Amino acid sequence: MDFEFRDTPKLAKFRKEVRAWLDLHIPMDFEIPDNPHDILPGSTKYEFIRTARHKLGAKGWLAPTWPKKYGGGGLSVEEAYVIESEVAQRPWSHFGIGDYYTGFFDIFGPMLYALGTEEQKKRFLPPFLRGEVIGWTGESEPDCGSDLAAVKTTAIRDGDDYVVNGSKIWLGSQYDNADYIFLVAVTDPKAPRHRNIGLFLVPIGLPGISKVHVPWMRSMHTGAWQVFFENVRMPVEYLIGGHENAANGWRVVSSATRLPQIRFGFLIRDRNQEFVLAYCQETKRDGLPLSQDSDVREALAEVEIQLEIRRLFAIRQNWQAMTGSRLAGYEAAQSGVHGKVTAIKQAEAYSDILGPAALIKEPEWALFEGNLEYQHFAPVAHASAGTTQEISKMLMSRWVCRAGD
Ligand SMILES: Cc1cc2nc3c(=O)[nH]c(=O)nc-3n(C[C@H](O)[C@H](O)[C@H](O)COP(=O)(O)OP(=O)(O)OC[C@H]3O[C@@H](n4cnc5c(N)ncnc54)[C@H](O)[C@@H]3O)c2cc1C
Structure with missing residues (x-):
């Protein structure tokens, strides 16, 4: 069975429509002058992101798969993937233009959807799904x-x-x-x-x-x-x-409630890896492109393999969510632990390859606008976000031992 998302002619047409809309509303060349990792109210970045979220929300593209009557887009999972993969190409998209880590779409929105009265869902869901409140x-x-x-x-x-x-x-x-x-x-x-x-x-x-x-x-x-x-x-x-x-x-x-939200994050190419691959091809050390150095090649290949495993786990999870099937029950924990460990190893590989430039964000020295520095410390903080790795491993063990939850 092929689990990959592929554009049908109808989806390819939709992709063009999405791209044209984004070009108009969230242009590729929009430059945000302040620090990319601090989104303080009043800053250019903050206003840009909140405005972009409003626009996406008004279009129903912030919560594409959620029901229209609650402020979602009422679209298919495939259409949602097209939107998310296009938004991911935009500058700064990974810092919140989509539904990145507002806490609502992953956690409380689904709870409200599952437990809320009809009146509460009609009152509270739309402003969240349209990006008006956080x-x-x-x-x-x-x-x-x-x-x-x-x-x-x-x-x-x-x-x-x-x-x-x-x-x-x-x-x-x-x-x-x-x-x-x-x-x-x-x-x-x-x-x-x-x-x-x-x-x-x-x-x-x-x-x-x-x-x-x-x-x-x-x-x-x-x-x-x-x-x-x-x-x-x-x-x-x-x-x-x-x-x-x-x-x-x-x-x-x-409970693992059946929810209208599907996550694609790990299906989309990792921007830092894209940057580092291109940089190593273009940058010479001792007369040779970095990408020709055997140590660099090995480090890059190892990151690429782990990112591909992460992508395959994500495909499996989306397939499970889309088909309503539960293969075993340990998959989300497995994918979570693997993703967290991969992000840490990825940062180590980049500092081995690129040296100090991967560890700072000052514009005159940093590479990729400081994103590699962020990659260095954020995964350490994220290692226990949501749940710790020990707990995730314990959940997996229980499932494997058929001891239930
Ligand atoms: C970046 C980040 C963002 C977060 N955002 C939010 C947020 O928005 N809202 C929110 O409410 N919380 C948030 N959290 C908190 C997060 O949910 C908790 O950190 C997490 O649930 C772990 O709880 P704890 O930190 O109290 O660690 P503890 O539960 O005290 O665990 C401490 C250590 O003991 C281990 N341990 C605990 N119980 C067991 C056990 N039964 N068996 C074996 N080992 C065990 C753990 O694995 C860990 O190593 C965030 C955390 C981070 C890091």
């Missing part, structure tokens, strides 16, 4: 990460409100602000573990919410926040799924 995922706490069922933040019903107390950490995206926090909180402290958790969409401006910046390796200025909730009164309408689901959140948090 949300941060509020799951982890200072004393709770892998074991999410151990959250201590509480949201206790009081009349027509829930009153929230506690703290969430590592919230953020490459955008330095958000409109909502997707909150996982204990709604009934006396109920047993796993049957005491509710999901909420919390408007970030409610009185009693404050935040402090937590510096991390991914970027120097933007990054993570710790958010504090102090007697925050939140109307019941923000409890996802209505009152009968007040303690039912764990079912959704932990």
Whole structure:
């Protein structure tokens, strides 16, 4: 069976249409003057990306496979792939023009879709799917990460409100602000573990919410926040799924729900690898192109092999999602661990090949506008994002040993 995405004549026509639209709205030659890795509100980069997201969202191309009635594009998976692969060619696309790491499309959007009442879906999904608002995922706490069922933040019903107390950490995206926090909180402290958790969409401006910046390796200025909730009164309408689901959140948090979102990220050629390959072909050392050096060739080939494995894992996952099949259950964890390890090894290979120029972002010395420096430290931060490698490996082991979840 051939799992590759290939353009049919109809898709090739659609690709032309997408390319023409993007040329008009997100031109190839748009240069962003400020640091590529810090997306601070008010900066040229921030405004460019948010505007691009609005435009894509209004067209239904930010969430192509989501239903039209909720603000998505109502398009096929193949059409979504065409859009994503074209957007990926645009400058800076890998820093957020698409749905890169806003937390919504991967995590809370699907939860809202699965558990939300029809009224909530009609009210809350469109602004997210059209790129008008951004949300941060509020799951982890200072004393709770892998074991999410151990959250201590509480949201206790009081009349027509829930009153929230506690703290969430590592919230953020490459955008330095958000409109909502997707909150996982204990709604009934006396109920047993796993049957005491509710999901909420919390408007970030409610009185009693404050935040402090937590510096991390991914970027120097933007990054993570710790958010504090102090007697925050939140109307019941923000409890996802209505009152009968007040303690039912764990079912959704932990389940592999059938969702309208398909991810293509790893199917698309890695931009840093493209750059380094071209650079090594064009740049001479001791009279010979770098690409003729046997050590360089070996390092580049090893990266290329791992990126191809990563792509094949992604094809398998998309095929599983598209056909609704579950081959075994360990595949997502396997793909996640492999992707994280590959990104770290890729950075090591680039610094071996290119030396200090791969480790800095100052424009006068850096290569590829500092993207290689970012490649060097971001994968270290990302190594435990979502879940740690130990936990992923444990999940795989359980599946392999047929011990269930
Ligand atoms: C870049 C980045 C972005 C993030 N973004 C968000 C976000 O937007 N929202 C959010 O809520 N959270 C976010 N997180 C937090 C992330 O979800 C947690 O870091 C992750 O779940 C791990 O939790 P922890 O850091 O508390 O580590 P812990 O769970 O405390 O784990 C510490 C160590 O113990 C190991 N360990 C834990 N339990 C077991 C076990 N049962 N068996 C074997 N080993 C175990 C782990 O593998 C790890 O090595 C982000 C993290 C990163 C790095």
